[in-house]
Amino acid sequence: xxxxxxxxxxxxxxxxxxxxxxxxxxxxxxxxxxxxxxxxxxxxxxxxxxxxxxxxxxxxxxxxxxxxxxxxxxxxxxxxxxxxxxxxxxxxxxxxxxxxxxxxxxxxxxxxxxxxxxxxxxxxxxxxxxxxxxxxxxxxxxxxx
Numbered sequence: 001x002x003x004x005x006x007x008x009x010x011x012x013x014x015x016x017x018x019x020x021x022x023x024x025x026x027x028x029x030x031x032x033x034x035x036x037x038x039x040x041x042x043x044x045x046x047x048x049x050x051x052x053x054x055x056x057x058x059x060x061x062x063x064x065x066x067x068x069x070x071x072x073x074x075x076x077x078x079x080x081x082x083x084x085x086x087x088x089x090x091x092x093x094x095x096x097x098x099x100x101x102x103x104x105x106x107x108x109x110x111x112x113x114x115x116x117x118x119x120x121x122x123x124x125x126x127x128x129x130x131x132x133x134x135x136x137x138x139x140x141x142x143x144x145x
Contacts, residue, residue, distance in 0.1 A: 022054075023047050028145030030065055030123050032088070032096075032135045037125060039065040041145050052124055053080040063125040065145065071120040076113045078105040084127035088135065089115035096139045099130050 025040035025047065042048045042064055052064050068074070071092045078085070081104050089098040100113040115122075121143060130136070 022050055025064075026145065028065060028143070030063070030144070031142035032123075033133065033139060035061070035133045035135070037061055037063045037123065039063045039123065039145075041065050041067060043067040051076075051081070052083070052085065054082065056082055058083055058085075058126050060126065060129075063123050063129075065143065066122040066124070067145070068120055068122075071118045073117065074115040074119045074122060076100070076102065076122065076124075077110045078102050078113075079108075079110045081105065085124045086127055086130045086135075087113050088123040088125070088130065088141075089117070089119035090121040090123065090141050090143070091118055092120040094121075094141045094143065096135070096137050096141060099135070099137060101127055103127075 023046070025042070028039050028041050030037045030039050038061060042051060048066050051066070052058070074089060076087050084101070084103045087100040087102050088096055091097050097117040097119055098115045102113050105111065
């Protein structure tokens, strides 16, 4: 009986260390210029707060779309985020109002990344994505979810 319990504990430990995310996310697409990004959608308080924390990698054309119920200046940080990101702030007219290049936070206090202008949506992609694909402030975004 003891061996079965130890085996069960090992299986649970390995399952907990797998690449699974904390939440089940709906998916959608964000089109920036002529580039389509497949996104996981963070549209609840808990999903927004957790974001891309603890992720070890993100595909080249993958990201996360944060959807807010109102439009106001937003501030993001990188607490417990392991990969550097471009944070793309988008207003309710689907115009990019700010792009921040953010680095993982290794210890408190973490740097803050503000939109400076009101934003209703935020897209996070790998750092350097915006520059590599010509995504810039003032561009229109198409958001499909």
